[in-house]
Amino acid sequence: MSVRLRQILDCFEGVIPSVIATVDADGTPNVSYLSQVWFVDDEHVALSNQFFSKTAANVAATGQATVLVVDGRTGAQYMLDLAWVRSEAAGDLFDRMAAHLEAISTVHGTEQVMQLRSAEVYRVRICSPVPGNPIQLPEEQxxxxxxxxxxxxxxxxxxxxxxxxxxxxxxxxxxxxxxxxxxxxxxxxxxxxxxxxxxxxxxxxxxxxxxxxxxxxxxxxxxxxxxxxxxxxxxxxxxxxxxxxxxxxxxxxxxxxxxxxxxxxxxxxxxxxxxxxxxxxxxxxxxxxxxxxxxxxxxxxxxxxxxxxxxxxxxxxxxxxxARAAAAAPAAPAQAQRSFQVRHYAFDDSVFIDGDYVIKGVPGRLLAHFLRQHLADGRRTFTNREIRLDASLRLPELKDNLETRLILLRRRLDERAGPVRLARPGRGVIELVLDGAPSLETVAA
Amino acid sequence: MAIGQAAEAKLAAFLAGPVMLVASVADPAARAATIGRVMGVRRAPPASLDLFIAGGQWTRMVESVRVGQALALTLCRPATYQTLQLKGPVTALVRADPAGAAVAHGYAEVTGAHLGALGVDASQMRPWLRTDDLVQVTFTPQEAFEQTPGPHAGSPMAFG
The missing domain is CATH 3.30.450.40 (GAF domain)
Structure with missing residues (x-):
């Protein structure tokens, strides 16, 4: 009985190690564990060529391999009779496998990233269940x-x-x-x-x-x-x-x-x-x-x-x-008594409010800029356009993502629930919302 | 020829703790390898090992194996992936007797407990730890290979 590979996709997630066995020209077997077998399509799987030198030599000699795969969910086992088809050192399959292996090795804390040399593609001649498999439960996922x-x-x-x-x-x-x-x-x-x-x-x-x-x-x-x-x-x-x-x-x-x-x-x-x-x-x-x-x-x-x-x-x-700013918003009535201290470190653009870390990088630079402008001339409203054009902000990295940095800054300030927040009264417009009177100190690099 | 002191010491260390075992022999008719899980190892002095395999489960392997044929056995520690491969000829082939069956049952119990501690469900590991219809395959390791995943996988261990 041959099973369709598509029915056993949970065998190809790399959860339970697979086993690969090959023979050399004299009939001496070689058997080793394999972290993952990749599903390619209903007739093909791919194996990663990393370290399996004896396996590779045997496959070169015989064109064949036998692989035991295990369903990571149920433990069911399947035996695959494989015939080698080709080796791919580039392309979609290779890239997918390489990215996955790299993720696995960083998530698992392996210091050495296991370099993928090639994706070895095999045709599956037979996929048979190993006796003793559990009865498949209906999919509940x-x-x-x-x-x-x-x-x-x-x-x-x-x-x-x-x-x-x-x-x-x-x-x-x-x-x-x-x-x-x-x-x-x-x-x-x-x-x-x-x-x-x-x-x-x-x-x-x-x-x-x-x-x-x-x-x-x-x-x-x-x-x-x-x-x-x-x-x-x-x-x-x-x-x-x-x-x-x-x-x-x-x-x-x-x-x-x-x-x-x-x-x-x-x-x-x-x-x-x-x-x-x-x-x-x-x-x-x-x-x-x-x-x-x-x-x-x-x-x-x-x-x-x-x-x-x-x-x-x-x-x-x-x-x-x-977008341009609507008529400059009238300065909010000064209802604030309390004052707070903002410190901006130029070397990493980190900003601290009353000694607590807020943000760094581009959003930090933006926040310091808004506060500096506000302290200089009382402004509270800014536009994306002027921020982009302001050379003093040195924002080459903002070519395409000023909006996301403003969102990040606004969400961070909301989550902190501190004395500074940002509002967006209109598209492309940012409003500084202050609860108190800031003082700003910039610490040079 | 034995596998040498270094490999012998390593084998002893593997057999002292929880270990996953897989074996392979050629299916001569197909020029292909067969695979079977091994349910425990017993020393067979002076230099052989008895392996226990569920014959009803790993049918192709059990039907292929012959005395005199080369066999490969890979031992792997599930917690660390340290792996050792032994190769050598099959020297005897019999149905497991009660003492052999006891080795297999003990192995399944210890291995099951260890896998459970590593987070594997009991239902999930059941297909891997079957001990029905046990066959005893005796083989004499003559070569040992370091097989832990990494750049040294596959290198023969020093003979001594």
Whole structure:
């Protein structure tokens, strides 16, 4: 009896190690464990060529391999009789496998990234169940329901209908919960010059975490950003403790960082790049404490929504550039008695209010700029356009993402609930909302 | 020829703790390899090992195996992925007696408890730990290979 590969996709998630056996020309067998077998299509699988030198030599001699794969959910075992077809050292399959391996090794804390040399593609001659498999239970997973494409299209349409950048992000996060049951999700944007990603908004965490950082190239989010490919992890029990150790030693200055929101013990993670014109403009991330929470379809859904959000944000950015300020808002009546102290460190643009860290990088520079202007001439209203043109702000990295930095700053200030907030009275307009009288001290580099 | 002191010491360490075991022999008719999970190892002095395999489950392997044929056995520690591969000829093949079956049952129990501690569900590991219809395959390791994933995987261990 041969089983269709599509019926046993949970064998190809890399949760339970597979076994590969080959024979040499003399009939001497070789057997070793294999971290993952990749599903290619109903007739093909791919194996990663990393270190398996004896296996590779045997396959070169005989053209054959036998592989035992295990369903990570049920434990069911299947034997695959494989015939080697070709080796791919580039292309979509290779890139997908390389991104996944890199994510695995950073999440599992493996110091040495296992370099993928090639994707070895095999035709599956027979896929047979090993006797003793459990009786398959009917699919109960929410993500196996068939009504999710319409839901994804609906949510993409709702994002496309929004004109305000912050509302797009909020609609996406709400929609992920309502339509797909993603309880924990984040939107992050790259801070290219600092080689890190910053949290813009989140749902389902105790702390909102706007402004929290995570390194580029590490973990599901970092790899999705670096490679522009979705990363999905189904069972993180193996590497969780190691991952924690890696995170804790990351070179972050404790006094100048916001803790990244996240589940204490995630089992499933999914990160999809927000691609626009071939560039990664952000990452959508979801996680869960159950194993196998996200399937292939979730990966596709999140990628599709990521592309929609990226395109909509880009359009909002372009529109905000041309918007002009409405008649200057009348200066708010001075109702504030209390005063507060703001300190801006030029070397990393970090801003502290009354000694507490607020934000750094571009949003920090923007906040310092607004306050400086306000103290100089009493202004409270600014436009995207003038910010972009202001040479003193030195904002080359803002070419395409001033809006997201303003959203980040605004959300961070709201989450802090401190004496400074930002309001958006109109498209492309920012209003400084103060509860008290600020003093600003800039500490030179 | 034995596998040498270094490999022997390593083998002893592997057999002292929880270990996952897979074996392979060629299916001569197909020039292909077969795979079977091994439910426990027993020393067969002076230099052989008895392996216990559920014959009803790993049918192709049990039907292929012959005395004199080469066998490969890979031992892997589930917690660390440290791996050792042994190769050598099959020297005897019998149905497991009650003492052998006791080795297999003890192995399944210890391994199950260890996998459980690593977070594997009992229902999930059941297909991997079957002990029905046990066959005893004796083989004499003659070569040992370091197989822990990494750049040194596949390198032969020093003979001594």
């Amino acid at each position: 929410a993500h196996a329901r068939g009504d999710r494409l319409p839901a994804a299209a609906r949510l993409a349409g709702e994002i496309a209908a929004e004109t305000d950048a912050d509302a797009m992000i909020q609609r996406l996060l709400d929609g992920l919960g309502e339509a797909f049951g993603y309880e924990h999700a984040m939107v992050l944007v790259p801070e290219l010059q600092a080689d890190r990603l910053i949290t813009l908004a989140s749902r389902g965490y105790h702390a909102g975490g706007a402004g929290a950082e995570t390194p580029m190239g590490r973990g599901a989010v970092g790899i999705a950003a670096k490679t522009g490919r979705a990363v999905r992890l189904c069972d993180m029990s193996r590497g969780r403790r190691l991952a924690r150790a890696v995170e804790s030693q990351a070179e972050l200055d404790e006094g100048r960082t916001i803790p990244l929101p996240g589940l204490a013990e995630p089992q499933s993670q999914l990160a999809a790049p927000m691609l626009v014109q071939g560039q990664v403009s952000g990452v959508l991330f979801a996680e869960a404490s159950e194993r196998f929470r996200f399937g292939r379809e979730d990966e596709q859904i999140l990628s599709l929504l990521g592309a929609q959000l990226a395109a909509s944000l880009r359009l909002a950015e372009l529109e905000a550039r041309s």
